[in-house]
Amino acid sequence: MSHALLAPELLADYSLQTHNTFGFDMRARHAMKIDSVDAAASLHTDRRVMNMAQLVLGGGSNIVLTRDFDGVALIVGIVGKRVIGEEDGAWLVEAGAGENWHDFVAWTLAQGMPGLENLPLIPGTVGAAPIQNIGAYGLEMGERFERLNAVELATGACVEFDRTACAFGYRDSFFKRAGRGRFMITSVVFRLPKAWRPRTEYADVARALEGASRCDAQAIFDAVVAVRRAKLPDWTVLGNAGSFFKNPVVSAQAFETLKAREAGVVSYPQADGQVKLAAGWLIDRCGWKGRNIGGAAVHERQALVLVNRGGATGTQVLELAESIKRDVLVRFDVELEMEPVCL
Template sequence: MDLQLEHDVALDALNTFGVAARAPRLVRVHDAREVRRLVDDAQLGACPKLILGGGSNLLLTRDPDALVVKVEIGGLRVLRDDADGCIVEAGAGVRWHELVEWTLRQGLPGLENLALIPGTVGAAPVQNIGAYGVELADRFESLDAVDLTTGREVTLDVATCRFGYRDSQFKHALAGRSLITRVRLRLPRPWAPQIAYADLARRFAGGATPSAQQVFDAVCEIRRAKLPDPAVLGNAGSFFKNPVVNRTIRNEILEEYPEIVSYPLADGSYKLAAAWMIDACGFKGRALGRAAVDARHALVLVNLGGASGAEIIALAQAVRAAVRGKFGVELEFEPVVV
């Protein structure tokens, strides 16, 4: 099949903020061969590209100049299933939640804590998605990608991906350069429920050991109660990362604000709860134009209807300045801003 170039494409429905923007040119890729053909194309090969999955971790502040490459690579299969574990492989364009549901239907637990995260499988390694005590890196086996400058297909392991907290090489050296085509995950054997995270621990306290399906159901229920549904109120999930600071800084802040919420990390540093700091700055529920900080979850910025990307970024910057002013801590944005 020839590459079909689309012109002047509305991106409003292709980003979960629901921000209006138009792509001068967009191409959909359905397998690695099409990605290689795109790289080899005399006209399109050399032009800058914006890789687009489900648009759920993206804020468009303008019409992108780059060629938008919409990843629609499908396929789900079990590669191996033995005493050591089970390896499943998914195409980059598969919806992440569809993969989670599919594994459970196959009787393959291990992804249930990551239920209901919007977006595609191919974007999951980019920010090392995580929720309820599990992150992608905990289940990662390897991925296939096409280098958008050379067209070469590569298989990358966990060391090359350099996963961190909502971070990976795909946000640094490989940003915009590697198009992920397939992801392989290793599901643990024997399986045990991961329910140490506070919300889940409370839910299952004192009861029998929950099944993977019960953990999945609980995660879905908690998420639906906590997070605004992008189909109703445009958003990209958490807009800010929880800042990580050293012990000295954490203790200085603690002295002035004894009620601040923080979590010790293995390396001796501390993760501060950005939501608590934003709330303490009086921003929870506050609107600026048609953008607002969600009233239920202070990490989430929402489009109240018709907000532009510029309005949302103005609100994000106001939040960042307030937190910097009060706590001396710099908040980092989680979504990719274009």
């Protein structure tokens, strides 16, 4: 990844509309585009910004902006992709934090290195992927993660994080909790196994592959793209942050109690004996699909996605989310948790 040192330009009164996938027109008092590791590492000694509040932004696909930011927005633009070696039956590939995630997944397949094909079309950047531990259709990014490099903003220290240090959980990581706001991820290394096996357990993907002449990684990639395009809105057309709520996980006892009342509840047994519930199903059963508060609405085809129909504010999205959470809790005694970070 690039280490060239060029002092970033300090931009004033900067619109964040193109840096959040909801398309909210919030502004930052200042902004800097960070396109090298050295630029990130030198921020703590940059007198222009060293005493300002800092907000690290990648693609803005996991944030709800409810107000202007009185500080400096650090726009991560560190790019580059490369194969860095082979180890223990796997390829190691590295990508800059500013790389588009979908494009990176497509690139790995073009290199003949499968392993991420279940994760295309997830909005955002490579650097954001570990923060959220993104996942879809039977695969979490953490399963393919090797390590990442980050800069501690307060000291400029370059720090390497392995899987253990990242403390991945379900749509969760160290960087969403204790590390929130402390680090800027600069690059991520992935381990792609040579002993590849397809992940086609999800019904939607299996249906999309029916009749296909092959079931290789590219076919799975194409199938997932088709499924996502059919079910989910394009954020460039209709602002959204993808899945807005986590699928809640409940105990086996709580699930049996719920199932006795709601025989059709959509669920996924977990290895530890708990049960994951489909948040979209819960929301749909509460009658929220297609409903709105101002310009903020629940998508007509996928209740798990909240959208900006035009003119919505982050406050309206949060009001809508809280209303949904209340109804789900009252009806199912299940508490939903939001995926995006709110500012």
